[in-house]
Structure formats: C-alpha cells, structure tokens
Amino acid sequence: MSVSYITDLTGKTAVVTGGGGVLCSEFSKALxxxxxxxxxxxxxxxxxxxxxxxxxxxxxxxxxxxxxxLKKETLIDIREKIISDFGSIDILINGAGGNSPKATTAQEFLTAEDLETKEGSDTLNFFDLKPEGFNFVFNLNILGTLLPTQVFSEYMAKHGGGCIVNVSSMNAYRPLTKIPAYSAAKAGISNLTMWLAVHFSKLNIRVNAIAPGFFVTGQNEKLLFDKEGKPTARTEKILAATPMGRFGNPAELIGTLLFLCDTKASSFVNGIIIPVDGGFSAYSGV
Ligand SMILES: NC(=O)c1ccc[n+]([C@@H]2O[C@H](COP(=O)([O-])OP(=O)(O)OC[C@H]3O[C@@H](n4cnc5c(N)ncnc54)[C@H](O)[C@@H]3O)[C@@H](O)[C@H]2O)c1
Structure with a gap:
C-alpha cells in the first residue's frame, strides 16, 4: 500500500526505540x-x-x-551521538516493549485439575510463575519507557520542547488472559503517559500513547498461530472479539502516530491513549 502523508516533519529528528521491530520499523519509515x-x-x-x-x-x-x-549510561552516550549526528531531538517514540514466556500462564482459568504440578511440563501455572519473568516484563516496558524518556526529554526540555509517543496495548484497559505481567505493565504505560503529560506540560513537551489492538508480530506469533501456521484458539477468540473481524495491519497505526507527532494537528492533545483496534475495546461481546 503506497500512501502520501500530509504531516510535515521536515527538520525534525525522531528517536525510535525498538526501531528494528515490526511496528516501529513501520513507524520509522512513515516518520x-x-x-x-x-x-x-x-x-x-x-x-x-x-x-x-x-x-x-x-x-x-x-x-x-x-x-x-534499560541502560541509562548507554542512552546518554547515544543521545550525545544523535545530537552530533542530527543536530536536535524533537520526537521520541518509546516502542521497545514486550512479554516473556516466563511471565505467561499455560491456562486462561486455573481449575482444580491444574493444581498438580506436572513433571517435565514446560508450561507454567500461576503458582509456578517466577519473579524473574515479572521483573523482565516490568523492566522492559516500564523502565524501558521511563529511561529513554528521562534521557531524551532532558534535551527537549532544554531546547524548546518536543513530542513523546508511548506504546500501550489493549490489555491496559482490561487484562488479557495468560499474560498478567504484560497486562499490568501496559496499564502502567498508560498511567505513566498521563503522569508525564502533566509533569512536562509547562515545558512544551506533549506525551501521548497509542494502544494497538492485535497485530501479528514476532513477539505474539507463537500465541496466535501453531507450528503449522494454523490459527490458535486464542486467535479465534481475538477475531471474534474484534468487531472488524481481522488483525490490524501495522500501516493502520500510522495515521494516529503522525497525528500525535504533528504539532499543528494535535497541538492541544496531551496525556491521551488512543486505541487503534478495529473496535476491540468498544465491544462487550454482545
Ligand atoms: N504486536 C502487537 O499486536 C502489539 C499490540 C500492542 C502493543 N504492542 C507493543 O508495540 C511495541 C512494538 O512491538 P512489536 O509488536 O513491533 O514487537 P517486535 O518484537 O517486532 O519489536 C520490538 C523491538 O524491540 C526491541 N527490543 C527488545 N528489548 C529491547 C531493549 N531492552 N532495548 C532496545 N530494544 C529492545 C526488539 O529487538 C525488537 O526489535 C511494543 O511495545 C509492544 O509491546 C504490540
């Protein structure tokens, strides 16, 4: 799909974390x-x-x-390189994030049969979940948004402002089964987005977030398709709960991203989280 965008970001520098991933590579190309x-x-x-x-x-x-x-010193070194390579930092997209199998339960609902630990099982029930799994997910999503924000917004604050876009998720509104750490972490991202928007409001730094619905990427593929590439039961549930009846295409996030980065179009938009989800968050299932 070839699209021409009307947003003009000429002269601006955008820092995109997780920029090698599926969604943020699309974001980078569009910006x-x-x-x-x-x-x-x-x-x-x-x-x-x-x-x-x-x-x-x-x-x-x-x-x-x-x-x-997650390494603040590295981020500071890179900030200095970026300023030397590009001359400014105007936009920050906090895209790095994700889940871990170590923080994922095997079952959606715990039942009496699940209470016996099964020898050799490589899937976890709630009681087997390890703090390491939660630490990994909380750190990657929360600290992985906080630290780049601290490092890059310091430049913005001292040079007239900027714009920050975080990446939340559907599970920030209501948790998704099996992924408690990722759900809690993304709820934290939505909350942190609002906190940062307020905190920076006197410095011309706007902070907003996109909450993508379901997009097939490296990090969720195994939950969505089996080894033969057939949709899992989870995929069927997701599609049934998405009124538009399909996964999103990463290109469908771009309009919202550009709106939030466009200082003319969204000059008074601050501290909001926009769902781009084919209607998922609006649908009660009935
Ligand atoms: N795919 C979806 O349906 C979906 C839905 C909602 C939210 N999200 C969020 O969108 C964002 C992008 O995810 P994606 O689906 O494109 O996944 P992805 O796995 O394709 O991209 C994530 C990228 O982040 C990088 N990364 C991981 N840890 C990092 C670290 N410590 N430092 C720097 N980079 C690191 C990875 O190498 C990868 O390139 C994530 O925050 C994710 O939680 C995705």
Missing amino acids: AECGAKIAVLDLFEEAAKRTSDAVNANGGYALPYACDV
Missing part, C-alpha cells in the same frame, strides 16, 4: 516519509540497521544505534 530524520535504536544492531537501510533506500535519512533501553 521519514514526512521529512523527519530517524535515529533507529534497537537492542540488536542488525535489526536497527535493517530499518535504517529501509528508510534510506526509500529516500529518507536514518542512522542505526545498538542500544539497550
């Missing part, structure tokens, strides 16, 4: 098509480079940076 220069940050250098290569091949301008969003 670049609107004229922004893109600093693509990812834990994996190759992933960051894949995205920056794609942006550059499309006529944009991007540079890759290998970066763990």
Whole structure:
C-alpha cells in the first residue's frame, strides 16, 4: 500500500526505540516519509540497521544505534551521538516493549485439575510463575519507557520542547488472559503517559500513547498461530472479539502516530491513549 502523508516533519529528528521491530520499523519509515530524520535504536544492531537501510533506500535519512533501553549510561552516550549526528531531538517514540514466556500462564482459568504440578511440563501455572519473568516484563516496558524518556526529554526540555509517543496495548484497559505481567505493565504505560503529560506540560513537551489492538508480530506469533501456521484458539477468540473481524495491519497505526507527532494537528492533545483496534475495546461481546 503506497500512501502520501500530509504531516510535515521536515527538520525534525525522531528517536525510535525498538526501531528494528515490526511496528516501529513501520513507524520509522512513515516518520521519514514526512521529512523527519530517524535515529533507529534497537537492542540488536542488525535489526536497527535493517530499518535504517529501509528508510534510506526509500529516500529518507536514518542512522542505526545498538542500544539497550534499560541502560541509562548507554542512552546518554547515544543521545550525545544523535545530537552530533542530527543536530536536535524533537520526537521520541518509546516502542521497545514486550512479554516473556516466563511471565505467561499455560491456562486462561486455573481449575482444580491444574493444581498438580506436572513433571517435565514446560508450561507454567500461576503458582509456578517466577519473579524473574515479572521483573523482565516490568523492566522492559516500564523502565524501558521511563529511561529513554528521562534521557531524551532532558534535551527537549532544554531546547524548546518536543513530542513523546508511548506504546500501550489493549490489555491496559482490561487484562488479557495468560499474560498478567504484560497486562499490568501496559496499564502502567498508560498511567505513566498521563503522569508525564502533566509533569512536562509547562515545558512544551506533549506525551501521548497509542494502544494497538492485535497485530501479528514476532513477539505474539507463537500465541496466535501453531507450528503449522494454523490459527490458535486464542486467535479465534481475538477475531471474534474484534468487531472488524481481522488483525490490524501495522500501516493502520500510522495515521494516529503522525497525528500525535504533528504539532499543528494535535497541538492541544496531551496525556491521551488512543486505541487503534478495529473496535476491540468498544465491544462487550454482545
Ligand atoms: N504486536 C502487537 O499486536 C502489539 C499490540 C500492542 C502493543 N504492542 C507493543 O508495540 C511495541 C512494538 O512491538 P512489536 O509488536 O513491533 O514487537 P517486535 O518484537 O517486532 O519489536 C520490538 C523491538 O524491540 C526491541 N527490543 C527488545 N528489548 C529491547 C531493549 N531492552 N532495548 C532496545 N530494544 C529492545 C526488539 O529487538 C525488537 O526489535 C511494543 O511495545 C509492544 O509491546 C504490540
């Protein structure tokens, strides 16, 4: 699908964390098509480079940076490199995030039969969940949003402002079964988004979030499709609970992303979380 965007981000620099991933590589390409220069940050250098290569091949301008969003010192070093490479930091997309199998239960509902631990089982029931799994998910999503925000917003605060977009999720509204840590962490992202919006409101830094519905990406593929690529029971439930009856296409998040980054279109929009979900969050199931 080829789309021309009306948002003009010429002269701006966007920092995109998790920029090597499925959704944030699309975000990077779209921001670049609107004229922004893109600093693509990812834990994996190759992933960051894949995205920056794609942006550059499309006529944009991007540079890759290998970066763990949980390492504040690394983020500070990268901020200085970005300022030297690009000259400013105007937009931050906090896209790095995700779940862990170590914080995922095997069952949707715990029943009496599940109370016996099954020898050799590689799936977890609620009582087997380890703090390490929760730590990983809380850190990646919450600290992984907080630390880049601290580091990059400091530049924005000292240079006239900027715009931050976080990535929440459907499970921030109502938790999804099996993924308690990810649900609680994304509820935290929505809450932190509002807190940050208030905190930065005197400094011309707006903070908003997108809450994507269901998009098939690397991190949820195994829950959604079996080894033969057939939809799992979970996929059938998701599609039945999505009034539009399908998964989203990452390109369908772009209009909302650009709206939130466009200082003209959304100049008074601050502290909101926009669902882009085919109606999932509006549907009671009846
Ligand atoms: N796919 C969906 O349906 C969906 C729905 C709601 C929200 N989200 C959120 O959207 C965001 C993007 O996810 P995605 O679906 O594109 O997944 P993805 O796995 O394709 O992308 C995530 C990227 O983040 C990078 N990353 C992981 N840990 C990192 C770290 N410590 N430091 C820097 N980078 C790190 C990964 O290498 C990967 O490239 C995430 O915050 C996710 O929770 C996704």
